[in-house]
Amino acid sequence: xxxxxxxxxxxxxxxxxxxxxxxxxxxxxxxxxxxxxxxxxxxxxxxxxxxxxxxxxxxxxxxxxxxxxxxxxxxxxxxxxxxxxxxxxxxxxxxxxxxxxxxxxxxxxxxxxxxxxxxxxxxxxxxxxxxxx
Amino acid sequence: xxxxxxxxxxxxxxxxxxxxxxxxxxxxxxxxxxxxxxxxxxxxxxxxxxxxxxxxxxxxxxxxxxxxxxxxxxxxxxxxxxxxxxxxxxxxxxxxxxxxxxxxxxxxxxxxxxxxxxxxxxxxxxxxxxx
Numbered sequence: 685x686x687x688x689x690x691x692x693x694x695x696x697x698x699x700x701x702x703x704x705x706x707x708x709x710x711x712x713x714x715x716x717x718x719x720x721x722x723x724x725x726x727x728x729x730x731x732x733x734x735x736x737x738x739x740x741x742x743x744x745x746x747x748x749x750x751x752x753x754x755x756x757x758x759x760x761x762x763x764x765x766x767x768x769x770x771x772x773x774x775x776x777x778x779x780x781x782x783x784x785x786x787x788x789x790x791x792x793x794x795x796x797x798x799x800x801x802x803x804x805x806x807x808x809x810x811x812x813x814x815x816x817x
Numbered sequence: 818x819x820x821x822x823x824x825x826x827x828x829x830x831x832x833x834x835x836x837x838x839x840x841x842x843x844x845x846x847x848x849x850x851x852x853x854x855x856x857x858x859x860x861x862x863x864x865x866x867x868x869x870x871x872x873x874x875x876x877x878x879x880x881x882x883x884x885x886x887x888x889x890x891x892x893x894x895x896x897x898x899x900x901x902x903x904x905x906x907x908x909x910x911x912x913x914x915x916x917x918x919x920x921x922x923x924x925x926x927x928x929x930x931x932x933x934x935x936x937x938x939x940x941x942x943x944x945x946x947x948x
Contacts, residue, residue: 740874
């Protein structure tokens with residue numbers, strides 16, 4: 685009897701590839717991805733802080749690297765991940781408080797998150813470019 | 818029957834009886850640190866991106882000489898690494914099912930984020946008091 689229950693593979697619930705893609709799924713996955721990307725970004729932040737505190741020569745070359753094209757590209761990606769995680773996080777806080785539960789409002793909220801995070805990222809870099817000139 | 822039930826341990830009695838009215842600590846703290854980081858994060862991006870991309874070390878020194886800047890940055894670092902620890906822990910618990918690798922990953926996550934938090938806060942303090 686016990687052999688019967690253990691030898692058969694149990695049925696699994698359908699996984700991601702079964703479902704039609706929806707905005708809320710994409711934002712959920714991007715939220716985790718941007719979070720993990722920013723954890724990697726903290727390594728750069730800790731390196732930058734430590735370099736400034738303990739090794740001014742290394743800090744100067746690190747600053748030069750960050751002011752360059754690849755450095756700026758990394759910071760751009762980091763800021764995009766930050767703004768997306770921030771806006772989507774606010775959406776989650778509002779969901780926690782019971783907002784956007786209807787299908788239509790949930791869908792509108794995802795577009796607001798995408799638009800706001802994109803706008804804030806561009807605005808920040810217009811300011812940074814203006815300040816560096 | 819009644820004698821037998823008294824021999825059961827406290828743990829055996831509560832197993833399967835549902836919530837112990839605790840265990841929401843990570844859920845609540847993740848949201849508290851998230852709310853704290855809305856103003857802290859916006860301040861951080863606006864002030865530090867300009868310094869980092871300027872390539873000017875004198876600007877960096879002036880930034881850390883301010884007690885306000887250093888305090889805000891330490892608050893942000895504490896909230897950020899706590900938030901990151903909870904977030905990565907949730908991902909590990911969702912996708913790693915082997916008990917040994919899960920435990921190893923959870924320990925690594927805890928030690929890495931604690932280490933990075935202390936290292937960066939000490940660096941900020943050093944920068945503040947040496948200028």
